[in-house]
Amino acid sequence: MEQAAQGFGSMLKLMMMGIGSLSKAFYNKYGEEALPIITEVAKQGGVEYGKIMQQMAPARGMKAAAESFKVMDSMMKMGTEIVEVSDDTFHFRVSKCPLGIEGTSKKLCEALMTNDKEMMSTFLGKEVDMKILKSVAVGDKECEVIYSVK
Secondary structure, eight states: OHHHHHHHHHHHHHHHHHHHHHHHHHHHHHGGGGHHHHHHHHHHHHHHHHHHHHHHOSSOSHHHHHHHHHHHHHHHOOOEEEEEEOSSEEEEEESSOTTOOTTSOHHHHHHHHHHHHHHHHHHHTSOEEEEEEEOGGGTOSSEEEEEEEO
16 A cells, blocks of 8 residues: 555656646746736635545544645655644645745745645635745745644
8 A cells, every 4th residue: 555655646746746847837938927827727726626635534624634734745755844733723844845846936836835725725614824934936945834724
């Protein structure tokens, strides 16, 4: 089973890098004009991911969401460090961008991260705020993100 999870993790990593590469190319060609389109596509995908998480997770809440992130990290080897988890907050750091957008821009990072924000909001059934404190997209050594229930 471990080998299957690793294989799935490699496939997922490749898919996410493809999304990042396509978004980066679109952004490089069209600049900030591309951001609303990237944001909207990411938002729609996040809603669908959140619905899948609702079906798969035995419990709902920020702690269950953090557990899902741990599972993803174990498959994709992103170097996720959980800083804090409570009933209404999930704060983590990750050493590798799963989308591969290092050295691009904070705006592209924020547009793509709309996916995760909407995924969390849909999964929890509550509006979630997202703060990106650090981002490898702008040259930081790690990404640092806080989700909190509004």
